[in-house]
Amino acid sequence: MIAIYLLFILILAIVVGFELIRKVPSTLHTPLMSGSNAISGITLIGALSLSGGEHSQFATWLGFAAVALATINVVGGYLVTDRMLAMFKKR
Amino acid sequence: MQDYNVLINFVYVVSAVLFIFGLKLLSHPATARKGNLLSALGMFVAVIVTLLDKNILSFELILAGIVVGSAIGVFTAKKIEMTAMPELVSLFNGIGGLASLAVAYATIVSAEQINVFILTVSVLALLIGAITFSGSVIAWAKLSERMIGRPIVFKGQVVFNAALIVAIVALSVLVVIQPSVATWHIVLIALALLMGVMFVLPIGGADMPVVISLLNSYSGLAACAAGFALENNLLIVAGSLVGASGIILTNIMCKAMNRSLINVLTSGFQAVITSDVKIEGEIKPLTPEDAFYVLEAAQSVLVIPGYGMAVAQAQHVMKELQELLEKNGAEMAYAIHPVAGRMPGHMNVLLAEADVSYEQLFEMDEINARIDTFDVAIVIGANDVVNPAARELPGSPIYGMPVINADLAKNVFVLKRGMAAGFAGIENPLFFKQNTRMIFGDAKETLGNLVRQFSS
Numbered sequence: 001m002i003a004i005y006l007l008f009i010l011i012l013a014i015v016v017g018f019e020l021i022r023k024v025p026s027t028l029h030t031p032l033m034s035g036s037n038a039i040s041g042i043t044l045i046g047a048l049s050l051s052g053g054e055h056s057q058f059a060t061w062l063g064f065a066a067v068a069l070a071t072i073n074v075v076g077g078y079l080v081t082d083r084m085l086a087m088f089k090k091r
Numbered sequence: 092m093q094d095y096n097v098l099i100n101f102v103y104v105v106s107a108v109l110f111i112f113g114l115k116l117l118s119h120p121a122t123a124r125k126g127n128l129l130s131a132l133g134m135f136v137a138v139i140v141t142l143l144d145k146n147i148l149s150f151e152l153i154l155a156g157i158v159v160g161s162a163i164g165v166f167t168a169k170k171i172e173m174t175a176m177p178e179l180v181s182l183f184n185g186i187g188g189l190a191s192l193a194v195a196y197a198t199i200v201s202a203e204q205i206n207v208f209i210l211t212v213s214v215l216a217l218l219i220g221a222i223t224f225s226g227s228v229i230a231w232a233k234l235s236e237r238m239i240g241r242p243i244v245f246k247g248q249v250v251f252n253a254a255l256i257v258a259i260v261a262l263s264v265l266v267v268i269q270p271s272v273a274t275w276h277i278v279l280i281a282l283a284l285l286m287g288v289m290f291v292l293p294i295g296g297a298d299m300p301v302v303i304s305l306l307n308s309y310s311g312l313a314a315c316a317a318g319f320a321l322e323n324n325l326l327i328v329a330g331s332l333v334g335a336s337g338i339i340l341t342n343i344m345c346k347a348m349n350r351s352l353i354n355v356l357t358s359g360f361q362a363v364i365t366s367d368v369k370i371e372g373e374i375k376p377l378t379p380e381d382a383f384y385v386l387e388a389a390q391s392v393l394v395i396p397g398y399g400m401a402v403a404q405a406q407h408v409m410k411e412l413q414e415l416l417e418k419n420g421a422e423m424a425y426a427i428h429p430v431a432g433r434m435p436g437h438m439n440v441l442l443a444e445a446d447v448s449y450e451q452l453f454e455m456d457e458i459n460a461r462i463d464t465f466d467v468a469i470v471i472g473a474n475d476v477v478n479p480a481a482r483e484l485p486g487s488p489i490y491g492m493p494v495i496n497a498d499l500a501k502n503v504f505v506l507k508r509g510m511a512a513g514f515a516g517i518e519n520p521l522f523f524k525q526n527t528r529m530i531f532g533d534a535k536e537t538l539g540n541l542v543r544q545f546s547s
Binding site: 002003006009010013014016017018020021022023024025026027028029030031032033034035036037038039040041042043044045046047048049050051052053054055056058059060062063064065066067068069070071072073074075076077078079080081082083084085086087088089090091 | 107127131155446452
């Protein structure tokens with residue numbers, strides 16, 4: 001049953017995603033990519049419990065690696081997107 | 092210890108809403124920065140509230156991971172040159188894939204009793220993550236010219252790839268049936284990594300916008316699959332938003348090249364199309380001095396940039412020339428083809444960096460409708476995206492691709508290093524047109540020369 005429930009969320013999110021992103025102008029496609037890159041760093045919240053939980057040592061280290069990698073994505077992604085968007089100016 | 096499960100999931104809903112509104116604000120350059128901030132806020136609250144999870148017992152490793160990751164993230168985001176943005180984005184795609192791979196792998200090895208569904212989605216996340224990672228690394232190497240940009244193919248590659256896919260599917264089934272055999276995990280990851288490499292190798296530099304978009308989508312889908320494995324709603328929502336974004340961009344890029352995704356991904360394997368169409372006419376070179384006189388008299392000037400502008404770093408000097416031309420009374424506009432450059436929106440970012448107003452950047456269709464009103468069209472380092480063969484030569488390999496009709500402007504100046512054909516190796520009849528003049532040399536120097544003549 002949980003699979004169906006998760007699938008439900010998946011479908012709705014995809015529909016919302018398509019509707020929203022279709023409206024992004026081509027001028028902003030690069031910031032869109034780097035910004036969505038940052039969002040895909042959401043894996044971080046999954047990595048947190050693996051890294052801090054009571055698992056085998058190997059799993060814990062994998063969790064640690066995932067935390068570090070996903071943080072690069074999140075921090076780097078949002079910062080570089082902000083840097084780019086700050087340059088888009090109207091005169 | 093209290094169970095904060097309800098609170099955590101409530102905040103996840105808030106985060107999802109913030110992501111969605113963040114993307115919504117990205118629909119206009121004026122609000123986009125605020126949108127990015129909202130999205131970052133969504134991420135921040137999600138991370139903070141996750142730390143309340145009762146399964147998290149020690150924080151030392153988490154803290155260490157976050158510190159290391161933040162330091163690297165801040166450093167790259169601050170240091171990176173705007174021209175290197177395609178490389179950075181593909182590298183970030185790869186890192187995202189690797190993170191999902193690690194999460195999925197940890198899920199598989201850590202669970203004592205794991206059901207088939209979770210195992211299946213974990214393996215899926217593992218595969219997508221691995222393919223995204225190694226594919227992105229190859230894309231990064233190609234974009235940053237650490238590796239040769241043209242398609243790399245070898246004999247029997249198609250058969251090899253087919254065998255690889257069969258092996259991956261078979262091994263995935265084995266891992267799901269007997270998750271405790273560690274060797275199979277390693278072999279499966281190795282094969283998936285190899286798959287990612289094989290997937291990007293046969294793709295050439297000009298098709299990179301498609302590959303980056305596709306890998307962007309994969310990095311989202313990997314997070315999404317990891318979300319299924321961890322039964323985490325927010326991972327699914329955020330992952331599918333990214334997945335949708337990548338797929339839309341991939342689709343836009345393919346349409347702009349009048350090709351299907353399959354065609355782009357397999358084009359390295361297809362025989363090189365040679366066209367025996369002969370182009371009549373002669374090349375008419377022009378010195379920057381003569382070009383100056385034409386520009387001085389021009390009422391309206393259109394600039395069509397391509398990857399060559401990024402290579403020559405000519406965007407800043409172009410902006411200088413733009414200001415001088417405007418002072419001289421000319422109307423200025425920029426026409427941007429969707430696949431100009433090496434990633435979606437590449438030219439727009441470079442011009443924004445040079446302080447060109449986004450209101451002067453026009454899409455192909457807008458500009459084509461009124462291109463015949465421009466006195467001069469300056470083509471800077473673009474070739475295939477202004478090739479009139481796409482419109483008038485049915486035998487040409489790019490026939491049917493939507494292009495910017497530069498040849499319909501009253502005068503066309505093509506800034507070009509030499510007479511080599513474009514990336515696709517297709518002759519460009521634009522260079523032979525009556526109203527076209529070629530200004531040979533480095534684009535940055537040529538534009539600098541024009542700026543000096545205007546200033547004196």
